[in-house]
Amino acid sequence: MSEDAGKAYWYAVLKLVAVMLVIWFLVSYGAGILFAPALNSIMVGGYPLGFWFSCQGSIYIFVALIFIYAKLMGDLDKKFDVHEE
Amino acid sequence: MSLQATIYLVVGLTFALYIGIAIWSRAGSTSEFYVAGSGVHPVLNGMATGADWMSAASFISMAGLIAGMGYGGSLFLMGWTGGYCLLAMLLAPYLRKFGKYTVPQFVGDRYYSKGASAVAVICLIIASTTYIIGQMTGVGVAFSRFLGVSNATGVFVGMGIVFMYAVFGGMKGITYTQVAQYCVLIVAYTIPAIFISMALTGNPLPQLGLGGDFVGTDMTLLGKVDQVVTDLGFPKYTTATRISTLNMFVYTFSLMIGTAGLPHVIIRFFTVPKVKDARSSAGWALVFIAILYTTAPGVAAMAKLNLHATVNTAVKGGGDLFATEASIKYDERPDWMKRWEVTGLLKFTDKNNDGRIQFYNDKNPPAGAVAAGWNGNELSVNRDIIVLANPEIAQLPNWVIALVAAGGLAAALSTAAGLLLAISSAISHDLLKDMWMPDLSEKGELLAGRIAMASAIVVAGYLGLNPPDFAAGTVAIAFGLAASSIFPALMMGIFNKKMNKEGAICGMAAGIGFTMIYVFAHKGLFFIKGTEFLGLFGGKANFFLGIEPNAIGGIGALVNFGVAYVVSKVTPDPPEHIQHLVESVRVPRGAKAVDGTHIH
Numbered sequence: 001m002s003e004d005a006g007k008a009y010w011y012a013v014l015k016l017v018a019v020m021l022v023i024w025f026l027v028s029y030g031a032g033i034l035f036a037p038a039l040n041s042i043m044v045g046g047y048p049l050g051f052w053f054s055c056q057g058s059i060y061i062f063v064a065l066i067f068i069y070a071k072l073m074g075d076l077d078k079k080f081d082v083h084e085e
Numbered sequence: 086m087s088l089q090a091t092i093y094l095v096v097g098l099t100f101a102l103y104i105g106i107a108i109w110s111r112a113g114s115t116s117e118f119y120v121a122g123s124g125v126h127p128v129l130n131g132m133a134t135g136a137d138w139m140s141a142a143s144f145i146s147m148a149g150l151i152a153g154m155g156y157g158g159s160l161f162l163m164g165w166t167g168g169y170c171l172l173a174m175l176l177a178p179y180l181r182k183f184g185k186y187t188v189p190q191f192v193g194d195r196y197y198s199k200g201a202s203a204v205a206v207i208c209l210i211i212a213s214t215t216y217i218i219g220q221m222t223g224v225g226v227a228f229s230r231f232l233g234v235s236n237a238t239g240v241f242v243g244m245g246i247v248f249m250y251a252v253f254g255g256m257k258g259i260t261y262t263q264v265a266q267y268c269v270l271i272v273a274y275t276i277p278a279i280f281i282s283m284a285l286t287g288n289p290l291p292q293l294g295l296g297g298d299f300v301g302t303d304m305t306l307l308g309k310v311d312q313v314v315t316d317l318g319f320p321k322y323t324t325a326t327r328i329s330t331l332n333m334f335v336y337t338f339s340l341m342i343g344t345a346g347l348p349h350v351i352i353r354f355f356t357v358p359k360v361k362d363a364r365s366s367a368g369w370a371l372v373f374i375a376i377l378y379t380t381a382p383g384v385a386a387m388a389k390l391n392l393h394a395t396v397n398t399a400v401k402g403g404g405d406l407f408a409t410e411a412s413i414k415y416d417e418r419p420d421w422m423k424r425w426e427v428t429g430l431l432k433f434t435d436k437n438n439d440g441r442i443q444f445y446n447d448k449n450p451p452a453g454a455v456a457a458g459w460n461g462n463e464l465s466v467n468r469d470i471i472v473l474a475n476p477e478i479a480q481l482p483n484w485v486i487a488l489v490a491a492g493g494l495a496a497a498l499s500t501a502a503g504l505l506l507a508i509s510s511a512i513s514h515d516l517l518k519d520m521w522m523p524d525l526s527e528k529g530e531l532l533a534g535r536i537a538m539a540s541a542i543v544v545a546g547y548l549g550l551n552p553p554d555f556a557a558g559t560v561a562i563a564f565g566l567a568a569s570s571i572f573p574a575l576m577m578g579i580f581n582k583k584m585n586k587e588g589a590i591c592g593m594a595a596g597i598g599f600t601m602i603y604v605f606a607h608k609g610l611f612f613i614k615g616t617e618f619l620g621l622f623g624g625k626a627n628f629f630l631g632i633e634p635n636a637i638g639g640i641g642a643l644v645n646f647g648v649a650y651v652v653s654k655v656t657p658d659p660p661e662h663i664q665h666l667v668e669s670v671r672v673p674r675g676a677k678a679v680d681g682t683h684i685h
Contacts, residue, residue: 017174024170028163046296046305051323054159055382059166059375066173066368082674
């Protein structure tokens with residue numbers, strides 16, 4: 001792989017990870033902690049929403065994030081032709 | 086059959102199952118032992134990782150702590166799951182591409198320095214030993230109840246069993262044993278939760294039941310819990326933060342990056358067949374962990390409600406909580422309370438001499454309690470017993486109580502054994518063989534490993550008798566220690582090509598040093614009671630921005646990153662071949678089978 005392609009691949013990887021980690025941060029530290037008091041005035045399925053994010057929602061989203069990341073990384077590897085044979 | 090006999094039977098059967106599987110699929114060689122996961126379906130591998138990961142802290146201790154802390158306890162739920170995202174996205178695939186077995190090996194090669202590797206080994210030993218103290222606390226609780234003895238005796242019995250279990254060696258490394266342990270553990274955790282959720286809300290799924298209506302009323306369950314605890318003077322369950330928002334934030338952060346820095350978790354991702362698998366296998370592990378972690382908040386809130394309902398009949402029946410007859414008579418207390426009194430973890434003191442149990446928050450006594458002549462809280466319940474006592478409190482059948490005991494033991498033993506193996510291989514292989522005594526025979530290496538294990542158990546058991554915190558609290562400190570040392574070194578090793586050995590070594594030393602000083606100031610030098618030195622820092626607890634010692638690892642990690650960056654700027658860049666190595670690690674193609682040798 002040429003140096004330019006290598007740089008482009010790594011840049012794409014960092015961009016993907018950054019997007020994922022922003023979501024990761026927003027659902028846990030954001031909705032579950034910093035904005036929880038504000039969200040708690042909304043009730044969803046019997047839960048105050050901030051409380052729900054902190055003890056249920058964030059965990060479901062973490063699971064989804066990892067699988068989405070794995071899928072998108074697989075696509076990136078193929079696109080840049082760096083996947084394992 | 087009596088309850089005690091049922092417990093012996095169920096615990097005995099599960100142990101027979103683990104040993105049976107271990108014998109049936111014995112690992113032959115060291116490499117088989119390490120890569121036992123490679124020929125296994127990713128789903129089964131996820132279950133095995135789940136068993137490895139979920140310890141006495143998750144199983145025995147966590148829900149009890151959440152019951153006590155309310156909303157603030159969610160920091161354990163987010164902290165101990167969110168770290169898997171970091172593992173999957175920042176570490177696992179790259180460490181897999183690197184192709185080594187252990188964390189010290191990676192650190193030693195990436196930072197072209199045996200010194201860096203030695204510092205990593207020391208950090209790893211400190212974090213793992215602290216982790217085992219927490220396990221010993223949990224094992225002590227489980228055995229004291231299981232055998233009907235004092236908590237101290239329970240810890241001693243636990244030390245013996247953990248040692249035998251860990252020395253049994255290969256048993257722990259076999260994926261199928263861990264799959265069995267996962268199944269026992271998850272069934273044991275969810276069955277009582279389903280029973281209780283059904284009874285309290287009519288919805289069998291605790292994840293939904295926690296949001297459901299309290300049976301027979303149009304009030305939500307959480308609303309009911311909020312009402313009962315605030316009436317009794319406790320903070321509102323769904324909004325009580327842990328000390329402060331900042332503290333909760335840092336605590337969660339510390340647990341998350343600690344997850345991604347613990348050697349016995351990371352090792353599972355070193356050994357998957359492909360880089361691609363390293364990414365998704367973290368996802369599968371989290372799926373199986375999430376089953377327990379999304380059940381736990383339901384267990385916590387429902388156990389809290391049931392506990393209050395047990396000692397105060399007005400909780401479920403309605404009516405005045407402070408009426409004389411509402412508090413139950415001590416002589417008529419249920420059998421489960423008598424059984425836990427034997428262990429010393431549940432205590433009653435009749436402060437107003439009325440022969441009844443008044444259970445409330447006497448630091449913020451409600452007006453009704455004062456008017457009724459309540460003279461202080463009379464029931465102390467150790468938070469670590471809540472999960473094990475939960476099925477007894479809810480009066481579930483004997484086989485469910487027995488199953489929970491077996492699950493707690495499976496959780497504690499599998500993790501303790503995994504950590505002890507990590508400690509023993511770090512000392513015997515990474516430290517002795519690689520650094521000090523290169524011609525150590527295989528036999529000598531094995532012996533050194535066993536001695537290391539035995540010492541770790543004795544130290545952890547001794548400190549577990551007077552634990553620094555509840556089981557999950559102690560384990561949280563261990564995560565903080567890993568967070569402040571290992572995680573930043575690994576992450577910078579991959580994401581910062583210019584990070585050099587000087588930076589990494591100074592960063593790890595500064596991060597873990599800062600964290601240890603803060604923790605020991607509060608909890609005693611090496612957790613020995615009576616050696617706290619808060620006086621040096623003004624004598625006030627949580628003196629740094631109001632952050633508790635359990636959470637300080639999050640700040641320690643920032644110290645690590647900062648020191649490493651500054652030091653790397655004023656010292657020479659790493660050699661050219663190391664920078665190329667880092668570049669090749671970032672690309673999946675060309676991943677080779679894992680091998681244990683060093684490149685220099």
